[in-house]
Amino acid sequence: MCMMSFSVIISALVCALVASSMASDIKSANPSAEARALLESGWWGKYSTPVNTYQSHCTWQGIICNGAGSVTSIDLSGLYVGLELRNLNFSSLTSLESLNLRSCSLNGSSLSYLTGTLARLTYLDLSQNLLTGQLLISLTNLTQLTRLDVSDNYLSGSIPSQMGYYLKNLAFLDLGRNNFVGQIPSSFGSLIRLTHLHIDGNAITGPIPTTLVLLNGSLANLDLGDNQLKGLIPFEIGNMTKLVSLVLRRNNLTGPIPATLGSLAKLNYVDISSNPFNCTLPSELGSLKSLGVLRLSRSLFYGSVPRTLGNLTNLTLLDLAYNQLQGFIPPELGSLNNIVSLSLNGNRLYGPIPPSLGRLLKVTYLELGRNKLNGSIPQALMQLTKLKFLSLTSNKLVGAIPPSIENLSSLNFLNLSSNQFDGLLPPEIGMLSNLRTLILHTNQLSGYIPVFRYCNFQYLDLSKNQFNGTIPDALGLCNSMIHLALDSNKLSGSIPKKLENLTQLQFLNLSSNELYGTVPACLCYLCQESSFDFSHNALDFVNTCQKNFTNIQGNSELGEHKKGKKNLKTLYIVLPISLSITFAVLALVLICWRRFARNQSEGLDMKNGDVFSVWNFDGNIAYKDIIKATNEFDLRYCIGTGGYGSVYAARLPNGKVVAVKKLHRIEAEDQAFGKSFRNEVEVLLNIMHKNIVKLHGFCLHNQCMFLIYEYMENGSLFCALRDDAEAIKLDWNKRVDIVKGIAMALSYMHHDCPLPLVHRDISSNNILLNSKLEAFVADFGAARLLCPDSSNQTILAGTCGYIAPELAYTMQINEKCDVYSFGVVALETMMGRHPGELLSTLESSQPARRNISLEVLDSRLPHPTNEQEQDILLVLNLASACLSSDQKLRPTMLAVSREFLTAKGHSSVTRFVKNTENSPGQCDNWENICSESVASNECLICLDE
Ligand SMILES: *[C@@H]1O[C@H](CO)[C@@H](O)[C@H](O)[C@H]1NC(C)=O
Ligand SMILES: *[C@@H]1O[C@H](CO)[C@@H](O)[C@H](O)[C@H]1NC(C)=O
Ligand SMILES: *[C@@H]1O[C@H](CO)[C@@H](O)[C@H](O)[C@H]1NC(C)=O
Ligand SMILES: *[C@@H]1O[C@H](CO)[C@@H](O)[C@H](O)[C@H]1NC(C)=O
Numbered sequence: 027m028c029m030m031s032f033s034v035i036i037s038a039l040v041c042a043l044v045a046s047s048m049a050s051d052i053k054s055a056n057p058s059a060e061a062r063a064l065l066e067s068g069w070w071g072k073y074s075t076p077v078n079t080y081q082s083h084c085t086w087q088g089i090i091c092n093g094a095g096s097v098t099s100i101d102l103s104g105l106y107v108g109l110e111l112r113n114l115n116f117s118s119l120t121s122l123e124s125l126n127l128r129s130c131s132l133n134g135s136s137l138s139y140l141t142g143t144l145a146r147l148t149y150l151d152l153s154q155n156l157l158t159g160q161l162l163i164s165l166t167n168l169t170q171l172t173r174l175d176v177s178d179n180y181l182s183g184s185i186p187s188q189m190g191y192y193l194k195n196l197a198f199l200d201l202g203r204n205n206f207v208g209q210i211p212s213s214f215g216s217l218i219r220l221t222h223l224h225i226d227g228n229a230i231t232g233p234i235p236t237t238l239v240l241l242n243g244s245l246a247n248l249d250l251g252d253n254q255l256k257g258l259i260p261f262e263i264g265n266m267t268k269l270v271s272l273v274l275r276r277n278n279l280t281g282p283i284p285a286t287l288g289s290l291a292k293l294n295y296v297d298i299s300s301n302p303f304n305c306t307l308p309s310e311l312g313s314l315k316s317l318g319v320l321r322l323s324r325s326l327f328y329g330s331v332p333r334t335l336g337n338l339t340n341l342t343l344l345d346l347a348y349n350q351l352q353g354f355i356p357p358e359l360g361s362l363n364n365i366v367s368l369s370l371n372g373n374r375l376y377g378p379i380p381p382s383l384g385r386l387l388k389v390t391y392l393e394l395g396r397n398k399l400n401g402s403i404p405q406a407l408m409q410l411t412k413l414k415f416l417s418l419t420s421n422k423l424v425g426a427i428p429p430s431i432e433n434l435s436s437l438n439f440l441n442l443s444s445n446q447f448d449g450l451l452p453p454e455i456g457m458l459s460n461l462r463t464l465i466l467h468t469n470q471l472s473g474y475i476p477v478f479r480y481c482n483f484q485y486l487d488l489s490k491n492q493f494n495g496t497i498p499d500a501l502g503l504c505n506s507m508i509h510l511a512l513d514s515n516k517l518s519g520s521i522p523k524k525l526e527n528l529t530q531l532q533f534l535n536l537s538s539n540e541l542y543g544t545v546p547a548c549l550c551y552l553c554q555e556s557s558f559d560f561s562h563n564a565l566d567f568v569n570t571c572q573k574n575f576t577n578i579q580g581n582s583e584l585g586e587h588k589k590g591k592k593n594l595k596t597l598y599i600v601l602p603i604s605l606s607i608t609f610a611v612l613a614l615v616l617i618c619w620r621r622f623a624r625n626q627s628e629g630l631d632m633k634n635g636d637v638f639s640v641w642n643f644d645g646n647i648a649y650k651d652i653i654k655a656t657n658e659f660d661l662r663y664c665i666g667t668g669g670y671g672s673v674y675a676a677r678l679p680n681g682k683v684v685a686v687k688k689l690h691r692i693e694a695e696d697q698a699f700g701k702s703f704r705n706e707v708e709v710l711l712n713i714m715h716k717n718i719v720k721l722h723g724f725c726l727h728n729q730c731m732f733l734i735y736e737y738m739e740n741g742s743l744f745c746a747l748r749d750d751a752e753a754i755k756l757d758w759n760k761r762v763d764i765v766k767g768i769a770m771a772l773s774y775m776h777h778d779c780p781l782p783l784v785h786r787d788i789s790s791n792n793i794l795l796n797s798k799l800e801a802f803v804a805d806f807g808a809a810r811l812l813c814p815d816s817s818n819q820t821i822l823a824g825t826c827g828y829i830a831p832e833l834a835y836t837m838q839i840n841e842k843c844d845v846y847s848f849g850v851v852a853l854e855t856m857m858g859r860h861p862g863e864l865l866s867t868l869e870s871s872q873p874a875r876r877n878i879s880l881e882v883l884d885s886r887l888p889h890p891t892n893e894q895e896q897d898i899l900l901v902l903n904l905a906s907a908c909l910s911s912d913q914k915l916r917p918t919m920l921a922v923s924r925e926f927l928t929a930k931g932h933s934s935v936t937r938f939v940k941n942t943e944n945s946p947g948q949c950d951n952w953e954n955i956c957s958e959s960v961a962s963n964e965c966l967i968c969l970d971e
């Protein structure tokens with residue numbers, strides 16, 4: 027590797043001579059000195075596009091020259107490799123007008139290397155690098171600068187006030203997200219051309235200088251958020267008439283809010299949240315007619331919600347959460363007919379929910395919880411068909427939950443807990459097909475738990491109510507369930523064995539009911555943690571659960587001294603019942619066995635078109651054919667075994683070879699399960715993608731279930747990488763293509779399918795290779811579809827070593843988990859082995875500071891050519907971004923696949939930096955990027971371009 031780069035430098039030097047001799051033909055200041063300066067920097071030739079020995083430096087990557095052959099522009103943005111600022115001798119580059127080194131992992135302890143000779147420089151972008159030290163005075167010589175961006179570095183010290191005197195042409199100044207201290211220089215008031223000033227995310231103290239208001243001619247965009255500013259918002263702010271976006275959030279500013287703010291007619295985006303304002307809200311806010319976003323949360327505002335806010339008809343987001351606002355919710359808010367997100371939670375609002383809110387037809391996010399609201403849920407609210415998130419928790423609401431809740435068909439999150447709702451839970455709630463979280467605890471709901479027809483729950487909490495009857499068997503079909511709480515009700519009967527199907531379950535509380543009988547063995551198995559609670563029932567643990575459970579006390583057979591009257595009584599009832607159940611089960615087993623034996627022989631005779639035949643596979647393959655082709659699943663035909671079952675190769679009568687995945691689990695006799703299985707499979711059957719293993723069909727037989735896939739000649743990527751001979755066949759180009767293929771498949775499943783499908787178990791085991799060594803993702807949907815073999819239960823779907831870190835402590839299963847696993851597989855493909863502890867090294871370093879060195883590459887392959895190196899760097903950089911421990915910082919698969927599509931050889935990787943900011947402007951399409959159960963509108967991002 028060293029030898030390689032040495033020879034590159036030699037050839038680069040030769041190139042410099044050639045280039046300079048060529049350049050000397052053109053009359054110019056001193057292009058050869060420029061070329062030498064560029065070469066000696068080491069920035070070209072080593073990491074970026076190789077220097078072409080016979081071409082002038084004007085053709086090198088990122089360089090633009092003027093007619094005289096002098097460099098006017100350098101743009102190396104997005105190159106992740108570490109450049110040293112001091113290595114480029116800027117004093118030779120006298121014609122330089124534009125320098126863009128954004129995201130280059132640029133090192134340097136000071137900017138003094140940018141000397142005053144750069145007198146023509148107008149554009150300087152050094153953002154998202156590793157620069158430290160002070161923002162030195164030499165910058166003040168750059169009097170022509172119109173744009174200066176040093177955001178996202180580690181610069182420190184105070185902001186030089188000279189900038190305000192010398193950089194008179196600045197229109198754009200971004201000093202955000204550094205370590206600057208001290209005050210905002212009042213000299214900034216002289217930067218009269220400034221339209222954009224960002225100093226957010228530093229440790230700036232002192233007041234907002236009133237001189238900033240002198241920028242009244244131009245300033246459109248002001249962000250001073252995340253500092254330690256104190257004092258008032260100057261009332262002169264009313265003169266900054268061009269202001270479009272004002273961000274002062276997370277400072278130490280105090281009230282009152284100047285009424286003059288109301289005269290800023292262009293203001294579109296205001297975030298002054300998280301300050302100790304401790305004052306009332308001026309009604310003049312209602313004059314900000316252009317306002318799209320208004321964030322006023324967590325700022326100690328008291329008094330009433332101004333009625334005038336109802337005039338802000340362009341508002342899409344209003345956040346007043348966690349203040350001390352009192353009084354009624356003004357009915358005028360019903361006029362906010364563009365509002366998408368409305369948060370009034372965490373205040374002291376009382377009175378009824380105004381029915382006028384039923385006019386907010388665009389609202390998707392409505393949070394009124396933690397107030398003192400009373401009355402019942404207005405019928406009008408049931409017209410909000412776009413609603414995805416509704417929380418009315420912790421109020422004093424009464425009455426029944428209206429059956430018309432069925433209308434809220436987009437609802438994903440519903441929290442009505444800690445109120446005084448009573449009556450039955452309407453069965454219509456079971457029709458909400460998108461509902462993932464339902465929290466109804468601490469109410470007075472009674473009657474039976476309804477059947478949830480679609481049951482897409484991840485989180486269901488019905489605890490602390492008066493539900494009676496048995497736990498519905500159908501809950502066992504909710505196989506996405508992670509958190510299930512039914513405790514402190516009046517539920518009786520035994521725990522349905524079907525709950526064993528909830529393999530994702532991480533929390534189960536059935537305590538304080540009247541349950542009896544045995545605990546299903548599988549639940550016992552899952553119940554390793556204290557997060558499973560069966561206490562205070564009449565359950566029998568003696569024969570089933572042999573483990574040391576902590577949460578089973580208060581059941582009949584435990585604590586001999588505690589056997590109360592009631593428990594004894596239950597025992598008298600339970601004993602005969604369980605005896606007769608045992609006999610019934612025995613009888614059933616006998617009957618089933620005989621039926622099975624009969625069907626087995628019938629099945630062998632059945633062909634074409636009967637209920638058990640393989641669906642959708644040319645219409646002419648039957649159970650019998652598969653049985654025959656695999657010689658009744660003879661081990662000789664077995665080509666692999668996984669969590670869900672064994673895979674067999676079957677040559678069909680028509681000569682075609684298919685892979686048959688035989689599932690261990692027998693669920694087919696359950697009608698409902700069979701139906702949901704079929705629905706899911708039908709979705710998968712319709713997926714056509716170049717890089718997804720085609721599912722041809724499946725067989726649903728009452729004693730066996732199998733899936734039929736396209737056959738992949740070269741087995742799994744995992745095996746290929748571990749076999750030296752195979753690994754060498756996978757050369758660099760093939761490996762890059764494999765990673766691309768996986769990215770395309772995931773992007774398609776996440777973003778182009780009618781329902782986004784998360785794989786959940788991306789690992790090199792699930793990437794299969796065809797005869798041309800092209801990658802195919804296998805088992806899409808399987809994690810969601812199937813129950814793992816009960817002897818092989820894992821609480822998490824997924825393979826150890828590929829699971830996103832957040833899954834260990836949150837319940838968030840979403841696309842970003844696949845993105846993480848993709849990152850692992852991409853690295854593994856390049857390294858030839860699982861990245862192991864490299865993952866934890868990457869996780870602990872900051873996203874902007876990571877580099878994966880080429881030294882990790884698989885040493886069994888020859889050193890990549892320069893062109894291959896570009897592609898490999900792209901893969902490594904993307905993988906590194908995908909492996910961010912913060913899932914918000916991970917790119918989407920769409921972004922990754924676009925990077926692959928746009929980068930042709932010469933990679934220019936756009937950085938995936940925090941993108942959670944709501945940009946000013948109207949937004950039609952908000953997305954909640956946080957876990958649904960922690961959703962707050964801090965988590966909303968705008969998806970509009
Ligand atoms: C602000 O505007 C008012 C008139 O609206 C004017 O009298 C005042 O001088 C202006 N202040 C500054 C600092 O420009
Ligand atoms: C905010 O201001 C208060 C009172 O002026 C002070 O006690 C507190 O330390 C300040 N907080 C910060 C983070 O500067
Ligand atoms: C409100 O939004 C609409 C559509 O975006 C726009 O045409 C209109 O000018 C806006 N109104 C104001 C007062 O900004
Ligand atoms: C603004 O709202 C107030 C109170 O709701 C109302 O009286 C006033 O007419 C509104 N102004 C405009 C311009 O709509």
Ligand SMILES: *[C@@H]1O[C@H](CO)[C@@H](O)[C@H](O)[C@H]1NC(C)=O
Pocket residue numbers: 472473474494495
């Ligand atoms: C269950 O609760 C409902 C409503 O309170 C009641 O009518 C019914 O009798 C109860 N059933 C049982 C079995 O306790």
